[in-house]
Amino acid sequence: MEFSEKRQPLVVIVGAGFGGLRAAKRLAGGPVDVILVDQHNYHTFMPLLYQVARAALEPEEIAYPVRRVFRGERNINFRLARVEAVDLLRQRLLTSQGPITYDYLILAAGSATNFFGQADIQQHAYGLHDLKDAVALRNHLLTVFEQVTQETDPARRAALLTFVIVGGGPTGVELAGAYSELIQTVLAQEYPQLDFSQVRILLLEGGPALLAALPPDLREAALASLQAKGVEVRLRTAVASATADEVRLKDGTVIPTATLVWAAGVRAADLAATLGQATARGGRVRVRETLQLPTTPNVFVIGDIADLEEDGKALPQVAQVAMQQGTHAAANILHHLHGEPLVPFRYHDLGTMATIGRHAAVGQIGPWRLKGFIGWLMWLFIHIVQLIGVRNRLFVLINWLQDYLFYARSARLITTEDMQRLGEPNIREDSGEPIRAANEMAVQTGD
Amino acid sequence: MEFSEKRQPLVVIVGAGFGGLRAAKRLAGGPVDVILVDQHNYHTFMPLLYQVARAALEPEEIAYPVRRVFRGERNINFRLARVEAVDLLRQRLLTSQGPITYDYLILAAGSATNFFGQADIQQHAYGLHDLKDAVALRNHLLTVFEQVTQETDPARRAALLTFVIVGGGPTGVELAGAYSELIQTVLAQEYPQLDFSQVRILLLEGGPALLAALPPDLREAALASLQAKGVEVRLRTAVASATADEVRLKDGTVIPTATLVWAAGVRAADLAATLGQATARGGRVRVRETLQLPTTPNVFVIGDIADLEEDGKALPQVAQVAMQQGTHAAANILHHLHGEPLVPFRYHDLGTMATIGRHAAVGQIGPWRLKGFIGWLMWLFIHIVQLIGVRNRLFVLINWLQDYLFYARSARLITTEDMQRLGEPNIREDSGEPIRAANEMAVQTGD
Secondary structure: OOOOOOOOOEEEEEOOOHHHHHHHHHHOOOOOEEEEEEOOOEEEOHHHHHHHHOOOOOHHHOEEEHHHHOOOOOOEEEEEOOEEEEEOOOOEEEEOOEEEEOOEEEEOOOEEEOOOOOHHHHHHOEOOOOHHHHHHHHHHHHHHHHHHHOOOOHHHHHHHOEEEEEOOOHHHHHHHHHHHHHHHHHHHHHOOOOOHHHOEEEEEOOOOOOOOOOOHHHHHHHHHHHHHOOEEEEOOOOEEEEOOOEEEEOOOOEEEOOEEEEOOOEEEOHHHHHHOOOEOHHHOEEOOOOOEEOOEEEEEEOHHHEEOEEOOEEOOOOHHHHHHHHHHHHHHHHHHHOOOOOOOOOOOOOOEEEEOOOOOEEEEEOOEEEEHHHHHHHHHHHHHHHOOOHHHHHHHHHHHHHHHHHOOOOOOOOOOOOHHHHOOOOOOOOOHHHHHHHHHHHHHOOO | OOOOOOOOOEEEEEOOOHHHHHHHHHHOOOOOEEEEEEOOOEEEOHHHHHHHHOOOOOHHHOEEEHHHHOOOOOOEEEEEOOEEEEEOOOOEEEEOOEEEEOOEEEEOOOEEEOOOOOHHHHHHOEOOOOHHHHHHHHHHHHHHHHHHHOOOOHHHHHHHOEEEEEOOOHHHHHHHHHHHHHHHHHHHHHOOOOOHHHOEEEEEOOOOOOOOOOOHHHHHHHHHHHHHOOEEEEOOOOEEEEOOOEEEEOOOOEEEOOEEEEOOOEEEOHHHHHHOOOEOHHHOEEOOOOOEEOOEEEEEEOHHHEEOEEOOEEOOOOHHHHHHHHHHHHHHHHHHHOOOOOOOOOOOOOOEEEEOOOOOEEEEEOOEEEEHHHHHHHHHHHHHHHOOOHHHHHHHHHHHHHHHHHOOOOOOOOOOOOHHHHOOOOOOOOOHHHHHHHHHHHHHOOO
16 A cells, blocks of 8 residues: 555665665665664754754754655655564564565664673663663753752762763763753853852773874864863773663772763674674674675665774764765665666765764864864754754754744753652551541531 | 742642633742642643644643743742642642641632543543543544554444544634545645545534533534535534444434543542542532632632533633733732732633634624634634744744645644554564565575
């Protein structure tokens, strides 16, 4: 019912991230039918997830319905389903909604937070990998400040006001800068009774420097910028274990905290393991230069879930690689259909950027190295332009303009119903029923 | 820690709805300390909840953080807590965060959906009374259309495309009109394969007319407008029972449907029952003309949770009453403090309106009766002006302008993780493990 009557080759794309979306766009209007499968009905603009986590943007400002993207494209169909496994022999996917067969498959299922097998960290840390993570972290942050206003134990207050972020890549750096500003400016206005000098933001990085992908002078600019914002940066520092109340470092230091954010790495999505193929670091699937599975020419694997080396170095797990590979895999499928030779993939590095709060960023775009305010403007421009949809761009721009001019973000709703997080109900011996009876007594005996 | 050192009389306000917010605003800067308690950290602009339910507005566009409202007001404190009971004798509230004592209490805890004791309806129907309800209904609506694209059984497809809304008040009328437009325009574009002539929207009302609060000609205009949009309006029709798959009417008719929306009435919030006071229809607490509890002069009860008659008729449960009573109760507390006599409350009816979709509304504002496009412009103006916060007003206006001009709402994310709703995973005999083994076999035996 979902397909046109004349039978064209069917390309199934798993994942509506940067790679999957680009692949589908390349195939729109082409001589194939396409089914794009994702477990969400929207595309997430992941580079701005941390802005949702700091309550500066709303989920829908960085997400966009997939059906909207392909409205009017008659050969692109969307299917809301979770893909459980790939059955290479029978050329089909097993999904939460039943099997989907394919002629060609593009696997763009992305990545997940890598907790490196540490169950305690997985249990107590907040990841920052999808919209749900970001909303959970935002709700937690805002709830912590409500908790602090009601907490009388000084040690517990100190722990609530300590925020530990692990991972000195772009996500960790951006989040640390953003949290520092949010707390010292906006929240300080709204909680006038709190002593904000007690707030500590720690950024822990296992290696010798932040933002390892950037050249040394930009790394140092980032470090200096964070320190100027009051972030305590600790290099060569690794987490050993975590509980709900504290983080223990490998050197034995214990940091009491209610907030551990884990931005220390990603691994391939679970789907990779069902392929039964050779995998590389983080469970990523090794692919040919043409992006095909080595054993299966009609299956292409792209983006974070794929492992491809170039000049002896694995390609980074970034949006640019996924986007370029998406377009490339789609083009190679068309080559294959037309009996033409497939083309090896080459990555064109357009640069790397990271922002450190309200008006500072560092980046390298081709030959240019940017920092400070100019870097931030460039960062803003690139991200706004890439956001899908006129409405989203406009709203994000308004939000940021307002933010920049007034420090006034209004998007700070705690959207969880999870009142236990605030502490146990405190009505033990004074339960509702006796109170009601007592109140009724008062009514009967008069005022 | 949250209070200033010099001890002023403490006014505790329960509920950050229309009534509680107005009361706190009246007391801002006054000779009292105020604690405003709510289980959410935001105020919800309830008249636009149905716009969230139809995915035209986002939650944060109709909600506003309470701390933002009172930023800079040093005598107003906010407390995030759920109030479990009122202990009138000891002058304190029992809350999820421990007890809160008061000198004066303003109870503005609002209302809840009234299922009239029908557990089956409560279980299977969607209410539309808070942000959580609205988001749940939106997610359901969007998920239903994803389900239909994957459903092959014609009877089940028909049930999925049947939407039953119960209650012919403003909420039911507005939602029916909005759903009709959303489905026939926006969704029809995004699901080109679906036959939208199968869609049925039923609006059931137990009484003889829609919008009973309006004069007959406006009621009839509303009815005609809904019918023109393809909504099947059934008057003098009541629901007897409901399951997940169907609704049974009192006359025996069975309507297979996956969507039952219950907008048929409200009752007082549960907190009312803990007072042990005389209650009226819907569990509302009877109050004196001064808005005081009859037995307890320092406790004021306002808005939907209060019952007060004027000229022998109970005041309606609408925002205008709550807002006027909020200001009035606060003023009476100040009178009491100054030893002045309290003033009886009188309601100034500013009118009633309901919108029926994109550019039609009916209403009575003082002497004016409005309908059609002019009515809609007035409705829009009143609602935009009342929305709290410049940002929210601006965003809602942009959203509506875009909506009006392009029928292009982008806020259609399904934000639940609840994949079961789409049906059971369909991988029984084909579970992941055998597939992985088979795939590995394929690898070993080569291409």
